[in-house]
Amino acid sequence: MKSRILFTIMLGASLVVPAQQKTPVYLDVTKPIEERVENALSLMTTEEKVALCHAQSKFSSKGVARLGIPEVWSVDGSHGVSDEKIWDEWSGAGWTNDSCTAFPALTALAATFNPEMAMLFGKSIGEEARYRNKTMLLAPGVNIYRTPLNGRNFEYMGEDPYLASRMVVPYVQGVQDNGVAACVKHFALNNQEICRGEINVNVSDRALHEIYLPAFKAAVQEGEAWSIMGAYNKFRGEYCCHNDLLLNKILKQDWKFDGVVVSDWGGVHNTDEAVNNGLDIEMGTYTNGLTTQGHFPFSSYYLADPFLEGLKSGKYDIAKLDDKARRILRLIFRTTMSANRPFGRFVSPEHSQAAREIAREGIVLLKNNEQFFPIPSGKYKKIAVIGENASRSMVVGGGSTSLKVAYEVSPLQGLKDKYGETHIVYSMGYASGPSLYGREEPSKLNADSLVNAAIEVARDADIVLFIGGLNKNYFQDCESGDRQSLNLPFGQDKLIEELLNVNKNTAVVLLSGNAVAMPWVDKVPAIVQGWYLGSEAGNALADVISGEVNPSGKLPISFPKKPEDIGAHSFDKLCYPGDSVNVYYKEDILVGYRWLDTKKIAPLFPFGYGLSYTTFAWSKPTVDLDKVKAEGTVKVSFTLTNSGKVDGAETAQLYVSKPKSGVARAAKELKAFKKVFLKAGESQEVTLDVPVSSFAYYNELKSEWEVEPGSYNLILGSSSRDIKGNMTVNVQ
Known part of the structure; x- marks a missing residue:
């Protein structure tokens, strides 16, 4: 019998090749990718090609084990690499070595107005995804900030398509330099969480191309993104995960996108449309089309057995299958089977420094009367820190961006480290409930007692730093639910007023991914917009507050005085949030500052605004x-x-x-x-x-x-x- 040589591909299966036979072209990393793709495709069965096109677990799809072609493993995380999950559940798998670095939210990145920070962000998070052997990072998000009530705005890069375009390109390049595909999302018009799974967006061609598509186009044509994620909503009657105009005509035909379109989890609803309208990989589907708990064969997916049966009966053209398989193979050869793929690194000192640097550049100084800031060490004996956000974790909650982190420096800890424990006194002041996905639960703490305790602490302090804002609870900055008000939640507005009554030297530090109303804006001497700043949040805030770092962030969003000042809220409910069936973008191209400036409406704080020392x-x-x-x-x-x-x-x-x-x-x-x-x-x-x-x-x-x-x-x-x-x- 002839001798045989065993070839092993990382994360793949084994391939046995006769000794006298040359290495198959698809295994030869010196060959052009397209040649490797065609060779692999020629060796695959129809069943193997179909198996590429749908999930095999919650976050993976099959490769071709017989040929040593590895699986595709994706991972959530615009702001950090998510923990490992149980095979077909959202629950964490309980590993002890999957705690990541949390980087600032993308609103904070956009606020840097610095593409170099976007490259640093992409490179750093890409290294963490690569170390964890991920094929695809489900990030970044570039949906436009249409309304300050959208629960997922913190995951995106603001209201301006040009700013988002300039920031997304280096992010994508930085991720993909690590041999990990950036999956730009959510394509397209996913601008609200209310009825996101069924709402049909009606928008003009001008607004579509001038406002909502430019960042995606830049990611594809300049960033050369290797994957795109479809959105949950409909556009002109078709779901975005299988939308002929968006995926076939605009993305693949007009923009020449040669990568993979992956569905959002549970975003597929029809086999015919999934086959014909540009989807390549179907993820997260259940037999009822919803992303709820349950177990059933992955062969039940729309792009699984129904696709295979349609191919065998002649209903579907084999060319449709080959196009999907080519794209998926191209993705695998660009990532897992690339000869030049680096090894990555995880929770390194360099990543901590990157997170801190990005956070510092993104912090925006909104008001600073009489040089309230900076506060150098030794200036005051007693600094009162008031507010739940000073001590609450800001890396958990929010939906798919919830992270399991190696460490998180809270604002309170950062200030204690900067000024010394003896100079900082803390009182919670208010309390939200636990971070629950999909439902709201109030805190069991007594609100009046918290307020009274905070007032007493503030009364005896030299100055007060109120650290509040939003959090990642349901109805705050959280997936699956929009905010219900522009005002601060949990009684914060009233608390700020009461603190001012006992101590006029009260400054406000806001942590949020959205604009908020500020009825106390004229009464406080200083305001800082801090966003969600990741693992190094406390250190970054303390660096700016102390003057060690001069703030240089600019607002990537407009802060309106009231919701009605924004275009999406200037019409009837059909404009936002719609009637649960349709939503009409009646403000058209006038989004954010375009509306405010054109209509001559004074903002609370304008787009691009930020003070300095x-x-x-x-x-x-x-x-x-x-x-x-x-x-x-x-x-x-x-x-x-x-x-x-x-x-x-x-x-x-x-x-x-x-x-x-x-x-x-x-x-x-x-x-x-x-x-x-x-x-x-x-x-x-x-x-x-x-x-x-x-x-x-x-x-x-x-x-x-x-x-x-x-x-x-x-x-x-x-x-x-x-x-x-x-x-x-x-x-x-």
Whole structure:
């Protein structure tokens, strides 16, 4: 008998090849991926190809064991790599070596206005996913912040499509440099949690292409994302996980996406549409189409036996199957079976430093009367810290982003470490209930007793730091349920007022993924927007509060004074949250600051806003008109000077408007930004480049982008409302 050689692929099965036979092409990592894909495809049976297209467990789908092609293992975590789960349940498996680093929420990342931080974020979380042998990280999320009540806004990158586009590309690249696929989600129009599984979104083509798709398009065409996750909702009558317009025409045909479309868990409802309308891997389905507990064969999935039977009967074209299998094989060869895949690392000092650095850059100083901040060590003998969010874990709850972390530094602990235990006195002040997914349960603690205790602590302190906001409980920042009010929950607004009555030196530090109302805004001397900051939350906040770090974050969302000031809430309930069947985006392209600025409504705090411990001087900007004519690029230049006494960073923002247009337009739209770090007294010439092509609007009659000729205003600012200079260019 001829001798045989055993080839073993990491995480895969074994393949036996006769000694005189050459290595199959798909195993030869020196060959081009497409050649390997076609070779593997030619060796597979129809049954093996179908098996690639649906789950085999809660978070995995099959490879081809006979050929040594490994399984596809996905993992939740826009902000950290989730713990291991029981085979077909949401429950944790109870491992002792799967506690991750929690990175800041994506709202905090967007608030850095720094693509370098997005690259650091992607690289770091990608290393953790790779160390855990994951094929696909179910992140990042880039759905647009349409309403401040959406429970999942904290998972996304704000209200502006340009900002989200610039931040998602390096995130995707950083993840995929580790040989892990970034799965960009939720494609598309998943902008509310109310009735998310069945609501049908009605939106114009202009709003679709100008507002809700650009970040996905950038992730695909610039970031070269290897996977995309469909959304739960419907769009124009078809579920987004098998939507012909979104997946076949826009994603795969127009954008040339060559990766895998995976369903959101339980987002598939029909075999015919799943086969024909662009889905590649079906995950999380149950026989009733809902993601509830239960056990049944994975062969019952829409893309399992029903798909196979349809192929055998001739109902479905084998080319549909081959396209799905090609994409899945391409994903596997780019990740698990790549020769250049690094090993990753897990909960390393470098990851802790990255989490802290991103968090510090994302913290936004909203108000700072009479230099309340910074608070250097030794300035005060007694600092009262009030509020549940000072001590509550902010990495658990929220739905699929809930994490099992190796450690978490709370704000209270960070402040104690910074100022010393003897200078910090803490009182809870208010209490929420336990973090429960899908239901709300009030705290069993007595609210009046908590308030009274906090008032007594505040009365005797030199200053008070109230650390509150939202949390990841149901009806707060949490999957499956939207917020029910813009106001702070759990009696916090009243508590802040009572603290001010006994101590005027009360500042507010908010931890949230959403804007909140602030009826006390004129009474408090200082306000910090802290987001959910991950494992290093307390250290990062203490660094900024103490002045060790100068805050440089900018708001990636508008803070309205009341919900009705936002476009989605300016119409009837059909505009938000809909009638449980349909929702109509009546504000159209006017989302966030576009609505506020166009309608001349004053925000509580505008998009792009954020203060510093130093000051900046801006020279008059100039435009290089020769570049506009020769290269089709607008180059705006100016000198930025740190005119204060502290090193710091400012973010220059360039907005574009067209006052005389043949179509409705927003008052201004962000088209460029740059974060500039300057030492005290330092000046730097700054240039912002804007392609004239970015002036285009989406022409619904022609179904294409079009640049109108005529005059455009270029608006330079430090926020959407703080304007430093205006220029005009003419486009012929």
